[in-house]
Amino acid sequence: MDRPDLHALDSFAVVARHRNFRRAAVERGVSASTLSQTVRDLEARMGVRLLNRTTRSVALTDAGAALLDRLQPALTAIGEAVAEARSAQAQPQGALRINAPEPAIEHVLAPMIPGFLAAYPQVRLEVTGETALVDIVAGGFDAGVRWGESLAQDMVAVSLGPPQRFALVAAPSLIARVGAPTHPRNLLGLPCVRVRFPSGAEPAWEFEKGGEPLRISPSGPLVSTSPALLMQAVLDGIGFGMAFEEAARPHIEAGRLVEVLGDWSETFPGPFLYYPSRRTMPSPLRAFVDFIQARRAG
Numbered sequence: 001m002d003r004p005d006l007h008a009l010d011s012f013a014v015v016a017r018h019r020n021f022r023r024a025a026v027e028r029g030v031s032a033s034t035l036s037q038t039v040r041d042l043e044a045r046m047g048v049r050l051l052n053r054t055t056r057s058v059a060l061t062d063a064g065a066a067l068l069d070r071l072q073p074a075l076t077a078i079g080e081a082v083a084e085a086r087s088a089q090a091q092p093q094g095a096l097r098i099n100a101p102e103p104a105i106e107h108v109l110a111p112m113i114p115g116f117l118a119a120y121p122q123v124r125l126e127v128t129g130e131t132a133l134v135d136i137v138a139g140g141f142d143a144g145v146r147w148g149e150s151l152a153q154d155m156v157a158v159s160l161g162p163p164q165r166f167a168l169v170a171a172p173s174l175i176a177r178v179g180a181p182t183h184p185r186n187l188l189g190l191p192c193v194r195v196r197f198p199s200g201a202e203p204a205w206e207f208e209k210g211g212e213p214l215r216i217s218p219s220g221p222l223v224s225t226s227p228a229l230l231m232q233a234v235l236d237g238i239g240f241g242m243a244f245e246e247a248a249r250p251h252i253e254a255g256r257l258v259e260v261l262g263d264w265s266e267t268f269p270g271p272f273l274y275y276p277s278r279r280t281m282p283s284p285l286r287a288f289v290d291f292i293q294a295r296r297a298g
Contacts, residue, residue: 006078007038008038008039008041008042008045009042009071009075010075011024011028011035011038011039011042012038012039012042012050012051012064012067012068012071013068013071013072013075014027014028014035014140015035015039015051015058016050016051016060016064016068017138017139017140019057019058019059020058021035021036021058027140039051048061048063049061049063049064050063050064050067051064076137091120091122092120092122092123092283092284092286092287093120093122093123093283093284094122094123094124094282094283094284095123095124095125095126095142095284096123096124096125096126096142096143096282096284096285096287096288097126097128097140097141097142097143098125098126098127098128098141098142098143098144098145098273099127099128099130099134099136099139099141099143099144099145100127100128100129100130100144100145100146100271101129101130101131101145101146102129102131102227103227103244103247104145104146104160104271105127105129105145106246106247107164107244107246107247108145108160108161108270108271109127109145109160112160112291112292112295113125113127115291115295116287116288116291119287119291120284120287120291123284123287123288125284128141131197131198131225132197132198132199133146136274136275136276137276142275142282142284142285143273143274143275143285143288144273144274144275145160145271145272145273145274146271146272146274147268147269147270147271147272148269148272154276154277155274155275155276155277156274156275156276156277157272157273157274158272158273158274158289158292158293159269159270159272159296160270160271160272160273160292161270161271161296162270163267163268163269163270164244164245164246164267164268164269164270164271165244165245165265165266165267165268166206166242166243166244166245166265167242167243167244167245167248167249167252167259167262167265168187168205168240168241168242168259168260168261168262168264168265169234169240169241169242169243169248169251169252169257169258169259169260170234170237170239170240170241170257170258170260171234171235171236171237171256171257171258172255172256172257172258173237174191174237174238174239174240175258175260177237178190178191180258180260181240181260181261183261184205184207184214184216184261184264185214185216187205187216187218187240188216188218188219190218190220190239190240191220191221191238191239191240192218192219192220192239192240192241193220193221193222193223193224193230193233193234193238193239193240193241194218194219194220194222194223194230195223195224195225195227195230195242196223196224196225197225198225202217202223204216204217205217205218205242207261207264207265208264208265208266209263209264209266214264218240220238220239220240221238221239222238222239227243227247230243231243231247231248231251234257235251235256235257240260245265273288273289273292
C-alpha cells in the first residue's frame with residue numbers, strides 16, 4: 001500500500017468534520033471536486049472506503065470513524081507544532097478563525113476589527129456568525145465568542161468589554177395604543193415580539209430589581225431568529241421587544257423607540273473570547289488576545 005501523505009489525511013479530516021464536501025472545500029480554499037478526488041485517491045491507496053456519499057449527505061464508515069479518531073490528536077499536535085514555529089516570527093501572519101453570535105459581532109467585535117487589522121496587516125481574519133453553540137475545535141475555529149453562562153470549563157476566557165444590559169423598548173405609537181407596562185408581569189397581556197434560537201428555544205425575558213429576579217415568557221404576533229426583523233417590527237409598533245442596549249440606543253435617542261421598565265434591567269458581564277487551553281497559541285490568536293487586553297487597559 002502506498003503511504004498516504006499528510007495533505008490527503010488532513011483533507012479527509014476536514015470533510016469528516018463538516019460531513020459536507022462543499023463546506024470543507026470552502027475551508028480549504030479548493031473546489032469541492034478537487035477535494036472529493038483527493039479523498040477518493042486516499043481511499044484507493046488505503047484500499048478501504050472511508051466515506052459513504054449520497055447526493056445529499058456524507059457519512060463516515062466504521063473504518064473512516066476509526067481513522068478520524070486516531071488522526072485528530074495527531075493533526076492537532078502537528079498544527080500546534082507549526083503554530084509554535086510561526087509564533088517565533090516578528091510579525092504574526094496567517095488566518096484567525098473566530099465563531100461568534102451576531103450581536104457580539106455587531107456590537108463588540110466590529111469596533112475592534114479595523115484597529116486590529118491595521119496593527120497586523122498580515123493576519124487574515126475570518127469571522128463566522130452563528131447563534132448556536134458549536135465545538136470550535138471540531139469546527140476548525142481558533143476561538144469563539146460567547147457569554148459566560150455558555151463557556152465550557154476547559155476553555156481559556158478573555159473578557160471582550162464592559163458589562164452590557166438589555167433594554168425593553170417599544171415604538172411611541174404602540175405605547176399610545178396599549179399603554180406602558182409598570183411591572184414586567186404586565187407584559188403577559190401586551191403584544192411582544194420574541195427571538196427564537198436555531199435550536200428552537202425561545203429564551204425567557206429576564207428582569208431584576210432590588211435583588212428580585214423575575215423571568216417571564218410573553219407572547220405576541222411575531223417570533224423570529226432574525227434580530228434585524230425583530231427590531232424593525234418593534235420600530236413599526238408591532239410589539240414590545242427586548243434588545244441589547246447598544247442596538248436600541250440610537251433609536252431611543254432619535255425618538256423612534258421608548259425604553260420601558262428600565263429600572264428592572266440590570267447589567268451583566270459582556271461576552272468573552274474563548275479558546276482551548278494549549279501550551280502554544282497560533283501567532284494570530286496571540287496577537288488578537290494581546291490587542292484585546294491592551295485595548296481594555298487603555
